[in-house]
Amino acid sequence: MSKVLNFTRKDFEREQNLGKGLILVDFSANWCGPCKMLEKVLNNLSGRVDYRIARINVDEESELASELKIKSLPSMMILKDGEIIERLTGFMEDDEIEKIVKKVRKRESITNE
Structure with missing residues (x-):
């Protein structure tokens, strides 16, 4: 993948x-401010990972953010086959994000065996 999608x-x-x-x-x-810092991290990360990364502007999609109980920014969700399986809040470096994704994948592989 090489680009963050705008959702x-x-x-x-x-x-x-x-x-x-x-x-x-x-x-x-x-x-x-922290969202802008995370944007740079995600743009760099998107060029070297095998999963998609998308961004949703909460000012443009405030109803959705409210329904999903997004209370602080930046917030992230990891979805697997359409299901929300992890929520993350606050700025993170790329290595922290990748660590969490790896844990999520390990957890999935255990439950899917």
């Missing part, structure tokens, strides 16, 4: 209903 509510709902594989969804806002 709308419609994209997120489609991912929940039809999505296959792993996707990291970042909930952020243009005015949020």
Whole structure:
């Protein structure tokens, strides 16, 4: 993968209903300093991982953010085959994110065997 996707509510709902594989969804806002720092991390990360990364602007999709109980920024969710399996809050470096994704994958492989 080489690009962070910009998602709308419609994209997120489609991912929940039809999505296959792993996707990291970042909930952020243009005015949020830590979100801008995380944006750089995710842009770099997207070029070297085998899962998709998407961004949702909470100012443009405030209803969705409220429904998903996004209370602080930045927040991220990891979805596997459309199901939310992990929630992350706050700025993280790429190695922290990759560690969590690896743990999620190990947990999935144990439950799917």
